[in-house]
Every structure is written in structure tokens, then in C-alpha cells.
Amino acid sequence: MGRFAVDGGRFLMDGNPYQIIAGDMHSVRVPRAYWRERLHAMKAMGLNTLTTYAFWNVHEPRPGVYDFSGQNDLAEYLREAQQEGLNVILRPGPYVCAEWELGGYPSWLLKDRSLVLRSNDPKYRAAVNRWFERLAKEIKPLLLKNGGPIIAIQVENEYGAFGDDKEYLEQLKDELIHVGLGDTVLFTSNQGPDLAKGSLPELPAVVNFGSGNAEKSLRMLKEFRPDGPQMVGEYWAGWFDKWGEEHHQTDGKREAAEFRSMLERGDSVSIYMFHGGSTFGWMNGADSHTGTDYHPDTSSYDYDAPLDEAGNPTYKYALLQQAIADVTHTRPAGLPPMTKRAVFPVAEKMLSASLWESLPKPVHSTVPLTFEDLDQNYGYVLYRTALKPGDGGKLVLGGLHDYAQVYVDRRLVGTLDRRLGNETLELPRVSAAATLDILVENTGRVNYSHAIRGERAGLTGEVTLDGKKPKEWENFSLEMKDVPQMPMRPLPCSGPCFYSVAMQTETPADTYLDTRHLHKGQMWVGEHNLGRFWSIGPQFALFTPGPWLKQGTTTLRFFDLMGDATEKVSTATEPIFGAVTHDRESQ
Numbered sequence: 001m002g003r004f005a006v007d008g009g010r011f012l013m014d015g016n017p018y019q020i021i022a023g024d025m026h027s028v029r030v031p032r033a034y035w036r037e038r039l040h041a042m043k044a045m046g047l048n049t050l051t052t053y054a055f056w057n058v059h060e061p062r063p064g065v066y067d068f069s070g071q072n073d074l075a076e077y078l079r080e081a082q083q084e085g086l087n088v089i090l091r092p093g094p095y096v097c098a099e100w101e102l103g104g105y106p107s108w109l110l111k112d113r114s115l116v117l118r119s120n121d122p123k124y125r126a127a128v129n130r131w132f133e134r135l136a137k138e139i140k141p142l143l144l145k146n147g148g149p150i151i152a153i154q155v156e157n158e159y160g161a162f163g164d165d166k167e168y169l170e171q172l173k174d175e176l177i178h179v180g181l182g183d184t185v186l187f188t189s190n191q192g193p194d195l196a197k198g199s200l201p202e203l204p205a206v207v208n209f210g211s212g213n214a215e216k217s218l219r220m221l222k223e224f225r226p227d228g229p230q231m232v233g234e235y236w237a238g239w240f241d242k243w244g245e246e247h248h249q250t251d252g253k254r255e256a257a258e259f260r261s262m263l264e265r266g267d268s269v270s271i272y273m274f275h276g277g278s279t280f281g282w283m284n285g286a287d288s289h290t291g292t293d294y295h296p297d298t299s300s301y302d303y304d305a306p307l308d309e310a311g312n313p314t315y316k317y318a319l320l321q322q323a324i325a326d327v328t329h330t331r332p333a334g335l336p337p338m339t340k341r342a343v344f345p346v347a348e349k350m351l352s353a354s355l356w357e358s359l360p361k362p363v364h365s366t367v368p369l370t371f372e373d374l375d376q377n378y379g380y381v382l383y384r385t386a387l388k389p390g391d392g393g394k395l396v397l398g399g400l401h402d403y404a405q406v407y408v409d410r411r412l413v414g415t416l417d418r419r420l421g422n423e424t425l426e427l428p429r430v431s432a433a434a435t436l437d438i439l440v441e442n443t444g445r446v447n448y449s450h451a452i453r454g455e456r457a458g459l460t461g462e463v464t465l466d467g468k469k470p471k472e473w474e475n476f477s478l479e480m481k482d483v484p485q486m487p488m489r490p491l492p493c494s495g496p497c498f499y500s501v502a503m504q505t506e507t508p509a510d511t512y513l514d515t516r517h518l519h520k521g522q523m524w525v526g527e528h529n530l531g532r533f534w535s536i537g538p539q540f541a542l543f544t545p546g547p548w549l550k551q552g553t554t555t556l557r558f559f560d561l562m563g564d565a566t567e568k569v570s571t572a573t574e575p576i577f578g579a580v581t582h583d584r585e586s587q
Helices: 033-043 074-083 109-111 122-143 166-178 193-199 214-224 250-265 315-330 450-454
Strands: 004-007 010-013 014-018 021-024 049-053 087-089 149-156 186-191 205-210 233-237 268-272 353-354 363-365 380-387 392-396 403-408 411-417 424-427 434-441 463-465 472-478 495-505 509-514 520-525 528-534 541-546 552-565 569-570
Touching: 004 186, 033 074, 033 315, 049 074, 049 268, 074 122, 122 166, 166 186, 166 392, 186 193, 186 233, 193 205, 193 214, 205 214, 214 233, 214 250, 233 250, 250 268, 403 424, 411 424, 424 520, 528 541
Parallel strands: 021 049, 021 268, 049 087, 087 149, 149 186, 186 205, 205 233, 233 268
Antiparallel strands: 004 010, 010 014, 353 495, 363 472, 380 434, 380 472, 392 424, 392 463, 403 411, 403 434, 495 552, 509 541, 509 569, 520 528, 520 552
16 A cells, blocks of 8 residues: 655655645536546646545535435545546545535534534534544545545645634544544645644645745745645636626636746645536535625636636646646646537427415514524525505615515515625505515525624524514525426416426537526526526526436526516527636735
8 A cells, every 4th residue: 555644845655755736626516427537637637636625515415414425426536536547635624615605514504503613612523523424434445545545634724814723723633533534644724824823733734825926925835834845735727706796817828837837846736726617506605805795606616727617628728738747757648638519409488487386385483584594505585574554664684695685565676685785675665465575595605704604594684674673474495406396387477487498409418508698596407406697797608517418308497586588598619708807806
């Protein structure tokens, strides 16, 4: 069996100096049918190591209910990496950030309002320990000492940007050791200014930064750990997109030159991301640096990476491949083949179902219940209360998380959006008894900053109308797990509506669903939840993997908050983005 170790300022593999040349790619962002070819493309670019997270909320969707099957079979993903000749650096969190819902934490942790995330709170620690124990059953056989590919495991993730509690880090390290994952190289990972706060003296430290900052950040690492290995845990060679903002593209030539210079100095580097893929379903996170701002991420996690969202090599791939070949004195393996893509005809006639006619039984309460109170992770909640004649005035939705449409007798009277910081709406006074409906979307829980500790979804604060608190509420839980089986009719629909339409897919291949004629909602292809669409961009097409299509006819279903007669879906062979920026807002 192999042995990987740290010897002063260098890594050793079986006693020989070893330079890690790695890239990040996440199993849950790549369709399982494509794992192997994406890993093959990683090896072909010259990388020797896969860096990847374990997403707690994916694998434990309910307390004590674990899922490591199918798309979530992390162990198989790592075995396939090994079969491609790649080592693995595993980052099990429990916090992972990653522009992922709640930074990878299961939202059910927040049902107990006394539990404190990323702390020494005993209830939090007990939940983490149970997660690590279950994860270890999957991962321990894949440690290098057991014949597997895992050479190193990260302790927490950029903790120095959050806090400086060394006892917390020590306890996480000890728990990894306790469950049998400590018999490998453990390390911490932080941005340069946070190294002292987020590192442990007995563990190697690596530094994270964006392109253009290698000299400054590696100097900070050298000053912090003059005798330790020089390694970049995340080299951000791209950036992610947020709804209502611009699509990011960064300078690949500049990145390749900087990457080459780091390799020539002998630094170990992991490119974040080698392949971003897609944040399918409801799993996008949101940025918040002050705790009050809110910037939800798109479903596309293209990241302007060496492989694009559909797995095709970009110009960056060839530049980085050549840099690696030159430094390692090897011959480039050539470019991976382009994926098979096609356009498919989509029928014009759609079936539909109104949300108003598709409501489940409500839960009654004296105050609006959060998603967590309802044991609901994602989707929507409809809050309903009665209005008496004369009711109206200033409606305040305290702690709105995250997007709300307000209806009186099913007539839309206004929209509130956490991104824009608005929580108040003037409600017209009613002349007769009426129904107030507030339809709230979880647009993605914050994955960064101390905001995660209170990141419940729905109406999380006090709701008042004309200064008074309604005392009777109906809470309709809309997790939308049954949309692929929902009955629909050939009737027009407007407002919050479900739609179904046929797409002819005689020869399945990758495609993009053009969403420019839709408004705001969620898309399914067959049984798969593709992700979100929103007319504010910058993403205007959803990547749709060929293996998820049926030979013959594939059914597309979607939910649109603002459905109308203009609803239309078409296909394209390329992604569709809005305005582009070349600036990364964080370094």
C-alpha cells in the first residue's frame, strides 16, 4: 500500500518528493453517467489529484436518513477517480461553502433554534459526529493505506474567514481521527489573511486565492509557515454567477502563466474549479458578506472553468494542459472530444395545473411557520390568513427568506425580494371578507458568513398588517417532490402554474433548455430537477444531460410563478448568458 506524508516543506509519496497538481470537481454537480469521462479529462489535462467535497445535506436529507446511492454514491465516484489514475483530496466539511445551499449543512439542523452552527455547541457537535461516523463507513476503505486513492483530508473549510476558535478546530480534527479518517494527512485551508485564525499548529496549512494573487498569497503562507509545504488549496481560475448580476469570465492566459510559475517553483496547486458543472435542483447557495445582503447563486456552476458546464474543453484547458506538460516534461494527451449536443423540437401546446388547485392540506398555526418548522428543506410555502372588511395598510414580512408574492383573493398585489432588501408592501383595504396569501420561495440559503446560523427559510420574523399580527395561519408545504407525476389538463393557466410539454428526443444528446420565454421558477426533465430559471439572468438556459432524456419523447415540466400565455420552451446547443464581467468581486 502507498504512503503519503509531509516532510518539512515537501510532500512525499512512498518516500519520494511529490507535487500535487489537482483540480476540484464535485460528484453531485456532474451526472453520474459522465463521472468517468470527466475524470478522464482531468487526468488528460495532466492533473494527478481530484479535490472534492462531501456534501452533508445531500447525504443526510432527514435526521438519521442517509443516501449514498445512485448520483450520491460518493465512494463509487472516488473509486472511478482511482481507476483513472487520480489521487483524491477529500473535504468532508462539515461546512463546505461551495456556493451550495447553507454551505452543505442540512437545513433541519436549524429547526432547533438553540443549536449553533460552526461552534462547540454540544447538539451541533453530536450531529457532526454522527455524520462523520456514517461518512467514514463509505470513505475509510478508500484511504491510501487501505489501497484507496485518498491521500489527504481537509479539516473544516476556510474557518479563519468565520472565526478563530481553535478548540472547535481541534475537536473536528479529533473526531475525524476517532472515526478512522485520521490515518492520512490532515490539513487546514484558508485565505491568506485568515491563516492564523483558521489553522492548527500541528497540521499543514494551505492557502486559497484568486488568479492574480499568487505572489502575495504564497508569500503570506511562507511567512506563516516558513518550514511547511507550499500549497494552494484553491486557485480560483474563474468565478461563479449570481441572479440579477453579470456572467463571469476571467483571463485564461493570465491564469495559465501564473499557474505555470507556481508549478515551476515546486508549489502544489489545486484549481478551483477544474469542472464546475451544474447545481441541479434546489441546491444553490447565496452570498452574504455583511449578513444583511443577499445574492443567490445561479443553477449554472460553469465557473468559466477549463471544462465548461457541459464538459467541453475551453481554451483554458489547452493552456493549462500545456503548462503542466512543459513543467513535468511530459507530452500533452490531446484535448477531450466535444460532447454530443443537439436541438430537439418542443411542442407548442402545453398541459397545465394551477397552484391554487394543487394545494396540499395545510398546517394550522398562530404564527407563520418556517420551512424548518414544517420539516421542509426546499421549495415554497404558501401562507394564508383571513382578512376582515376594512383590513389593509402596511404589510410587513419580517425576516423574509427569500422571495414573496402577495395575493388578495388570488389577485397579485405585490412582490417582495430579499435581494432588494424590501419587506414591506402597501395592501389595499378590502371592502368585504377576503383571503391573504403569501407565496414564499426559498431562493437558496446563504452559504457564507455568520448569517448561516439564522438562515431559516420562509417567513422567519414577525408579520404585521397595519401594525397588528394576524393570529390564525394556514401553512401549505410545497416541497414539489411530486411534480413529475402531477396530473395536468389541456387548459390555459395564469399566475403560479405548473406546465407540462413534450420534447421529441429520438436520439438523446446533451442540450440546453432556453428559458427566455419563462419568468421565475423551477424545471424538471423526466424525474430530474434541473434547477431554477429567472428572467433577470444572467443564466437563460438550463444544461440538460443527454442521459436524462428518453429515446422517443421526453416530458418537460416546470413551475412558473408568473405563468401566462407566452410560456414557451425551446432548445439550444450552447449556453445562453447575459452581460459579461471580467472582474471577480472577491480576491
